[in-house]
Amino acid sequence: MAKLNIPPPHGGELVNRVIEKRDYAESMAAGAIEFDLKPTTLPDGTPIRHVYREIMSVCYGFFSPVEGSMTSTDLEGVLKERRLESGWVFPYPILLDVSEEDIKSTGVKEGDRLLLKLKGQPFAVMDVEEIYKINPEEVATRTFGTPEDNPEVVREPFNEKHPGYMIYKLMNDHVIAGKWTIVNPPKFREPYDRFWLPPAECRTVIKYVKKWRTCIAHQTRNVPHTGHEALMKNAAYTGDIEPCHGILVNAIIGAKRRGDYPNEAILEGHEAVNKYGYIKPSRHMVTFTLWDMRYGNPIESLLHGVIRQNMGCTHHMFGRDHAAVGEYYDKYATQILWSEGIPSFGFEAPPNEVDKGLKIIPQNMAEFWYCPVCGEIAYSESCGHVDQKQKFSGSFLRGMVAEGVMPPKVVMRPEVYKAIVKWWKVFNYPFVNKKYLENLNASLEVDLEPMEVPKA
Amino acid sequence: MPVWRLTLSQWRYQKLNGVIKMVHYIGVILDESRYEQIKGTEIEEKVQSIFGGALKMLVVEVPEDKSNQILKAFDRARIDSRGFIEDVPVAFRRAVFEEIVKNKSLDIVDKVLERLSEIQELAKKEDEYIPPPEIE
Numbered sequence A: 001m002a003k004l005n006i007p008p009p010h011g012g013e014l015v016n017r018v019i020e021k022r023d024y025a026e027s028m029a030a031g032a033i034e035f036d037l038k039p040t041t042l043p044d045g046t047p048i049r050h051v052y053r054e055i056m057s058v059c060y061g062f063f064s065p066v067e068g069s070m071t072s073t074d075l076e077g078v079l080k081e082r083r084l085e086s087g088w089v090f091p092y093p094i095l096l097d098v099s100e101e102d103i104k105s106t107g108v109k110e111g112d113r114l115l116l117k118l119k120g121q122p123f124a125v126m127d128v129e130e131i132y133k134i135n136p137e138e139v140a141t142r143t144f145g146t147p148e149d150n151p152e153v154v155r156e157p158f159n160e161k162h163p164g165y166m167i168y169k170l171m172n173d174h175v176i177a178g179k180w181t182i183v184n185p186p187k188f189r190e191p192y193d194r195f196w197l198p199p200a201e202c203r204t205v206i207k208y209v210k211k212w213r214t215c216i217a218h219q220t221r222n223v224p225h226t227g228h229e230a231l232m233k234n235a236a237y238t239g240d241i242e243p244c245h246g247i248l249v250n251a252i253i254g255a256k257r258r259g260d261y262p263n264e265a266i267l268e269g270h271e272a273v274n275k276y277g278y279i280k281p282s283r284h285m286v287t288f289t290l291w292d293m294r295y296g297n298p299i300e301s302l303l304h305g306v307i308r309q310n311m312g313c314t315h316h317m318f319g320r321d322h323a324a325v326g327e328y329y330d331k332y333a334t335q336i337l338w339s340e341g342i343p344s345f346g347f348e349a350p351p352n353e354v355d356k357g358l359k360i361i362p363q364n365m366a367e368f369w370y371c372p373v374c375g376e377i378a379y380s381e382s383c384g385h386v387d388q389k390q391k392f393s394g395s396f397l398r399g400m401v402a403e404g405v406m407p408p409k410v411v412m413r414p415e416v417y418k419a420i421v422k423w424w425k426v427f428n429y430p431f432v433n434k435k436y437l438e439n440l441n442a443s444l445e446v447d448l449e450p451m452e453v454p455k456a
Numbered sequence B: 001m002p003v004w005r006l007t008l009s010q011w012r013y014q015k016l017n018g019v020i021k022m023v024h025y026i027g028v029i030l031d032e033s034r035y036e037q038i039k040g041t042e043i044e045e046k047v048q049s050i051f052g053g054a055l056k057m058l059v060v061e062v063p064e065d066k067s068n069q070i071l072k073a074f075d076r077a078r079i080d081s082r083g084f085i086e087d088v089p090v091a092f093r094r095a096v097f098e099e100i101v102k103n104k105s106l107d108i109v110d111k112v113l114e115r116l117s118e119i120q121e122l123a124k125k126e127d128e129y130i131p132p133p134e135i136e
Ligand SMILES: [Zn+2]
Pocket: A371, A372, A373, A374, A375, A378, A383, A384, A385
């Protein structure tokens, strides 16, 4: 096998649509029609998505080659075969959805420039290319698939219990399409700021600081237990002529649900893995991407591939039930996609073997469990003591944490547990509860500096 | 073989073919003080040692109709990949352990279900505050 190198960004070039210089930013924003960004909410008012996260991920290049809210042609291509108009693979609709009332009150029309405001401050501008109507329920259904249309992997029709389906179903029925440019870059609060490494900088760090030629990505939205650690360490043995040089942990940070671990504990829990030497920092790095997780299993895995290829990873580990909730998809849907393709979703072959597909290489992994006979954390495809296995369970661990029992170090590293307790003391609660959600939904992950925009 | 030891494919096969009646489980972690309370009783023999002896646990079997009652009573409760009922309130777990001690038996699901409304009341308070452990 030939030696691998960092793959090019998806689509060939990293999107970078952020203006730091105030003068240029002000001149771009001058005279634009102001529009306040709002979260997508459940009927009871609970936010389930904030489009600001998508604008950040687009403008900083995580979603390259997507540059903004999709046109109707892009949207149709994505829903039909997961391809942009340009032909590049992309899994999800990225849309600035607005109500008819928003269109009337702003008077916005094609050709106008919009100034998108966040937390009362100017945030980004967009040149309106198209305004069109959608049927949100249809978008939701086509995004995730149906048992009839996608029999390879969809097992149950999507419904209101699926958080990702609801994100699309509850969208407004008008879309403003156009490219986004951030004119007032938000500042991340502690501890997010330490883990914010957009693709351009991440590639530079990988190449010149860490000096990794190969790097495998680990998707997370959880505090790591030793099963995750075993997955990371073992999956990293893939590579080319030697194991991967690095492991890039990339947490998905977005709308939360009660019972999740707080974002702060997730990031610092993963950081503890390298800080305390379980995987040394020269080989392990923690970062995040803003995105309200859609729980789209195979569809989500495509987005993960896009993000991590853009960040500079050569490989991506995929486990069972990847980014899944409920039993809508086959447990191995992601692995089916990356090993043989899913024709009904537009993949006659795996996403890294199709034209204008991804360059990142999948590493499909089975599971790890504790085996008392082997006396170690064992790989399910190696260990023959199947009837003795003791599986790791995130919810089992959450129960232990809630009862105030320190998990044994064979299951969770003490320093990882301490990261949980550190934020438990801050929030008076080990998990996301109503109060945490209220705070997060009001303040988001960022603050914006005041910015005066010259009127037209 | 207990259901929670089966691999996914074994489980699917057996469920599809009606070999197994669905049973779920509640795992009760035993720290030292809890272990003291059951030491010397017939329950002690049923203690399972997991993760290389790092953790002691009692496993209570819950028939499917009763696990459905539990899932209904607590909005975040779920069955995990091992077939265990998880994400239940701490108050629920405490009640399970109390009934085990009181009845010196693992066949206590009905007793716990009788206390459901009391447990739900306690669980509400848990939604806002759980005291953090004292570790440095
Ligand atoms: Zn073994």
